[in-house]
Amino acid sequence: MAVETTARAKVRWGLLDVLVVVFAMVPVLWIASLSFKTPATLTDGKFIPREWTLDNYRTIFETDQFVRALVNSIGIALIATLIAVVLGAMAAYAISRLDFPGKRLLVGVSLLIAMFPQVSLVSPLFEIERQLKIFDTWPGLILPYITFALPLAIYTLSAFFKQIPWDLEKAAKMDGATQAQAFRRVIAPLAAPGLFTTAILVFIFCWNDFLFAISLTSTERSRTVPAALSFFTGASQFEDPTGAICAAAVVITVPIILFVLFFQRRIVSGLTSGAVKG
Amino acid sequence: MSINATPTGADVAADETSGSTGQRATVPTQRGSRRKSPLSENKKAERKLGLLLCAPAALVMVAVTAYPIIYSFWLSLQRYDLRFPDQREFIGLENYVTVLSNEFWWTAFGVTTLITVVTVAVELVLGMGLAIIMHRTLVGRGLVRTSALIPYGIVTVVAAFSWRYAWTPGTGYLADLFSDGAPLTERASALAIIMLAEIWKTTPFMALLLMAGLALVPEDLLKAASTDGATAWQKFTKVMLPVMKPAILVALLFRTLDAFRVFDNIFVLTAGGNETSSVSMLAYNNLLRGLNLGIGSTMSVLIFITVAIIAFVFVKLFGTAAPGSDDSERR
Numbered sequence: 001m002a003v004e005t006t007a008r009a010k011v012r013w014g015l016l017d018v019l020v021v022v023f024a025m026v027p028v029l030w031i032a033s034l035s036f037k038t039p040a041t042l043t044d045g046k047f048i049p050r051e052w053t054l055d056n057y058r059t060i061f062e063t064d065q066f067v068r069a070l071v072n073s074i075g076i077a078l079i080a081t082l083i084a085v086v087l088g089a090m091a092a093y094a095i096s097r098l099d100f101p102g103k104r105l106l107v108g109v110s111l112l113i114a115m116f117p118q119v120s121l122v123s124p125l126f127e128i129e130r131q132l133k134i135f136d137t138w139p140g141l142i143l144p145y146i147t148f149a150l151p152l153a154i155y156t157l158s159a160f161f162k163q164i165p166w167d168l169e170k171a172a173k174m175d176g177a178t179q180a181q182a183f184r185r186v187i188a189p190l191a192a193p194g195l196f197t198t199a200i201l202v203f204i205f206c207w208n209d210f211l212f213a214i215s216l217t218s219t220e221r222s223r224t225v226p227a228a229l230s231f232f233t234g235a236s237q238f239e240d241p242t243g244a245i246c247a248a249a250v251v252i253t254v255p256i257i258l259f260v261l262f263f264q265r266r267i268v269s270g271l272t273s274g275a276v277k278g
Numbered sequence: 279m280s281i282n283a284t285p286t287g288a289d290v291a292a293d294e295t296s297g298s299t300g301q302r303a304t305v306p307t308q309r310g311s312r313r314k315s316p317l318s319e320n321k322k323a324e325r326k327l328g329l330l331l332c333a334p335a336a337l338v339m340v341a342v343t344a345y346p347i348i349y350s351f352w353l354s355l356q357r358y359d360l361r362f363p364d365q366r367e368f369i370g371l372e373n374y375v376t377v378l379s380n381e382f383w384w385t386a387f388g389v390t391t392l393i394t395v396v397t398v399a400v401e402l403v404l405g406m407g408l409a410i411i412m413h414r415t416l417v418g419r420g421l422v423r424t425s426a427l428i429p430y431g432i433v434t435v436v437a438a439f440s441w442r443y444a445w446t447p448g449t450g451y452l453a454d455l456f457s458d459g460a461p462l463t464e465r466a467s468a469l470a471i472i473m474l475a476e477i478w479k480t481t482p483f484m485a486l487l488l489m490a491g492l493a494l495v496p497e498d499l500l501k502a503a504s505t506d507g508a509t510a511w512q513k514f515t516k517v518m519l520p521v522m523k524p525a526i527l528v529a530l531l532f533r534t535l536d537a538f539r540v541f542d543n544i545f546v547l548t549a550g551g552n553e554t555s556s557v558s559m560l561a562y563n564n565l566l567r568g569l570n571l572g573i574g575s576t577m578s579v580l581i582f583i584t585v586a587i588i589a590f591v592f593v594k595l596f597g598t599a600a601p602g603s604d605d606s607e608r609r
Binding site for chain 1: 346
């Protein structure tokens with residue numbers, strides 16, 4: 001084995017690595033490339049722009065449509081993430097630490113929801129939200145996002161919680177802290193990295209959603225960027241929106257790329273522990 | 279749920295019968311009472327706290343899924359078109375007859391099944407390769423893992439636009455790959471592109487799940503196999519695959535159900551033209567283009583039932599262990 005771990009093996013792995021990187025990056029680079037092209041060179045089919053411009057970005061930030069959608073996206077995703085992580089943490093703590101009736105039912109239900117066909121909820125939610133007057137509002141999107149993010153949060157967090165040395169909590173309780181105090185003062189700080197990882201995963205999930213975003217909104221009031229993109233017509237009606245769409249696409253991709261760059265290790269561990277180890 | 283029995287399963291059930299309903303347990307909050315107090319006191323407090331902590335999450339999940347799906351079933355039994363709200367009436371299973379005897383439904387169902395089967399099969403192979411690369415690579419492991427996460431994280435709609443422009447004649451770098459015009463406007467090539475987009479986007483997720491399975495393969499076992507003269511392929515099929523089986527099944531289950539929901543890519547790439555609609559696309563169109571709540575809900579219910587059947591088959595026939603159901607107590 002050790003002999004094989006030589007230059008040749010390294011080259012072979014290196015080539016495979018390059019293949020993976022190219023496979024992953026090409027569509028991203030392509031849309032970035034389009035976003036920097038001038039209208040004249042937009043249709044030349046070249047992978048690298050011949051003339052670079054920032055006009056597309058200027059255009060989208062001048063239109064109210066995109067800025068509004070960006071604000072909606074950020075606001076809705078952040079609020080949904082915050083609530084889902086708090087509720088998920090409470091449930092995950094109980095699941096990983098406490099003994100109570102109905103625990104396995106809860107785990108089963110959240111598993112079912114993780115696999116739930118979201119389109120099955122579009123018709124009833126559309127009608128329910130119209131009746132409750134939350135159709136086309138922030139809460140109208142936040143609620144379904146929380147629901148579908150909760151299973152992810154619960155699984156990931158209970159995996160994290162199980163890795164925490166709980167003797168510390170016992171010690172705190174022996175010193176007279178209540179269970180709640182022990183949780184807040186001792187466990188929560190230790191769980192912070194797990195909470196953070198979960199928050200990133202949940203945020204990515206909410207940021208990504210398209211089906212609910214186009215089904216449960218009808219105006220700019222609450223439409224998020226992915227939904228707005230598919231209705232984007234450019235600054236004026238007669239303009240080809242390709243450049244603008246690409247610029248908008250790049251803007252909502254940047255946060256994800258940053259997350260992935262900085263927190264790669266955590267995202268991987270969060271996904272794998274949450275999904276397989278339960 | 280009761281997919282796998284856990285060692286504590288019996289205890290939980292016993293606790294349930296012994297009555298969590300009656301007593302409002304007097305929570306012992308004063309210091310000192312904790313260690314000495316009878317076990318049952320502590321148990322009650324623990325139980326109460328457990329239920330309390332889970333209640334909000336459980337409430338939200340039930341309110342936003344269980345209630346709407348029941349409501350959806352109720353709507354599916356009615357003629358209910360928002361353009362003609364006066365004609366709303368109870369019509370029993372008539373909507374089901376309409377949908378199930380409609381060729382658009384079956385075309386969409388066929389497209390969805392095709393996309394699901396092909397993408398999941400390809401992703402399993404590619405994902406396994408990618409998982410092994412991410413797990414074993416000698417150089418640039420961080421770089422590989424980071425790039426593999428990008429398709430997972432990127433917004434599906436953005437990726438779909440990227441593929442759409444890549445295949446648009448004149449604009450895209452791929453459009454001239456096959457000489458005959460616009461690939462997105464022909465059914466076969468459009469479906470192939472939709473699948474390509476799906477595979478690109480979700481292979482990394484599959485790979486990550488499989489990588490978690492790979493991590494469970496004991497290194498000693500592989501070494502022993504090597505000593506016994508096993509080839510790389512033999513090691514893979516005889517040692518790695520059996521150990522990874524649970525992880526593979528979970529990954530397959532998740533990806534199958536996920537693939538069955540395919541929507542975003544189709545919406546952007548073809549908008550369902552040329553018979554490339556998936557069932558999700560069709561349900562969406564009936565609801566938001568047609569404003570037909572009755573038919574839309576019927577489709578919702580049918581999709582839900584299909585997904586339930588797929589999940590059931592995986593769990594019962596293949597013995598997929600539901601994540602979280604089996605080892606919640608073990609560690």
